[in-house]
Amino acid sequence: NVVHEASGTGTGVLGDSKTLNTYVYNNTYYLFDTTKPMNGVIETFDNYGGQYSSLPGYYVTDSGNTFYSERQKAAVDAHYYAGEVFDYYYDTFGRVSYDNQGADIRSTVHYGSNYNNAAWTGNQMIYGDGDGSTFTYLSGADDIVAHELTHAVTDTTAELVYENQSGALNESFSDVFGFFVDSEDWLMGEDVYTPGTSGDALRSLSNPNAYNQPDHMDEYRNLPNTESGDWGGVHINSGIPNKAAYYTINSIGISKAEDIYYRALTVYLTPSSNFSSARQALIQSAQDLYGSQAANAVSNAWSNVGVN
Ligand SMILES: CCCCC[C@H](S)C(=O)N[C@@H](Cc1ccccc1)C(=O)N[C@@H](C)C(=O)O
Ligand SMILES: [Zn+2]
Numbered sequence: 001n002v003v004h005e006a007s008g009t010g011t012g013v014l015g016d017s018k019t020l021n022t023y024v025y026n027n028t029y030y031l032f033d034t035t036k037p038m039n040g041v042i043e044t045f046d047n048y049g050g051q052y053s054s055l056p057g058y059y060v061t062d063s064g065n066t067f068y069s070e071r072q073k074a075a076v077d078a079h080y081y082a083g084e085v086f087d088y089y090y091d092t093f094g095r096v097s098y099d100n101q102g103a104d105i106r107s108t109v110h111y112g113s114n115y116n117n118a119a120w121t122g123n124q125m126i127y128g129d130g131d132g133s134t135f136t137y138l139s140g141a142d143d144i145v146a147h148e149l150t151h152a153v154t155d156t157t158a159e160l161v162y163e164n165q166s167g168a169l170n171e172s173f174s175d176v177f178g179f180f181v182d183s184e185d186w187l188m189g190e191d192v193y194t195p196g197t198s199g200d201a202l203r204s205l206s207n208p209n210a211y212n213q214p215d216h217m218d219e220y221r222n223l224p225n226t227e228s229g230d231w232g233g234v235h236i237n238s239g240i241p242n243k244a245a246y247y248t249i250n251s252i253g254i255s256k257a258e259d260i261y262y263r264a265l266t267v268y269l270t271p272s273s274n275f276s277s278a279r280q281a282l283i284q285s286a287q288d289l290y291g292s293q294a295a296n297a298v299s300n301a302w303s304n305v306g307v308n
Pocket of ligand 1: 119
């Protein structure tokens with residue numbers, strides 16, 4: 001409520017300064033954003049690598065509403081970018097939080113030990129610190145935050161099963177909306193990937209091959225549906241739908257593409273959708289919204305990656 005709303009400042013993972021929506025109570029400021037519609041709050045926690053508690057951990061607080069410490073950097077970005085992704089879905093599609101019902105958006109930073117990953121647990125986002133070589137704090141990249149929060153959108157809409165082709169689609173939609181939120185480049189995770197090396201990334205939508213992903217069905221990797229098989233290669237075969245998205249966006253533009261991807265995800269896709277049914281869902285969404293020229297562009301994009 002308004003009497004407790006406050007505006008703080010923080011230093012992000014990359015050393016940048018950000019304004020934060022905070023909450024003040026008993027002279028303590030919390031990373032707790034109550035500014036969004038439908039009473040959904042955005043709240044950020046630190047669980048100290050699980051040393052003292054499981055999830056979510058402890059609210060990130062500061063006595064001066066100034067979140068400048070090294071430890072607070074990951075929380076500053078997790079909090080700020082969660083708000084940015086909320087705003088993206090609300091401003092672009094009118095969607096109120098990931099469930100369209102104003103669900104609270106909860107993040108925990110400093111998860112695990114040198115954890116080179118981030119995830120949606122089914123209830124909240126978690127961000128590792130990285131090992132300092134492969135990754136630095138993973139919440140420092142807005143495309144990663146958008147990737148994880150899009151899993152929550154997928155889980156409340158298409159519910160694409162996280163294995164094989166439906167799982168690769170699940171991963172791809174998270175990457176594609178990561179691009180839509182951070183559409184300055186086709187790279188994924190570049191802001192926090194290999195802090196010692198510039199210009200590289202974990203994945204590329206424009207050139208999946210550059211990071212050992214297939215970009216055509218001829219290169220589809222039939223991996224076992226096990227953890228060591230990346231659940232049938234969900235992070236590998238996502239290169240194919242990612243490349244189709246690259247072609248689609250290049251031919252019809254970001255604005256039309258994001259509407260088509262959102263409609264496919266929320267209206268047509270189902271838990272067991274495969275690449276071919278995703279192609280059909282996107283063609284139908286394009287036809288519904290923008291007619292046959294856009295529908296043909298989508299069809300061509302998927303033909304270019306060998307999916308018909
Ligand atoms: C529980 C473990 C599996 C969860 C995988 C999460 S959803 C995921 O896909 N995380 C992203 C993080 C990311 C996103 C964009 C850019 C960089 C990194 C991911 O791709 N993780 C890779 C490292 C993986 O799990 O193989
Ligand atoms: Zn993912």
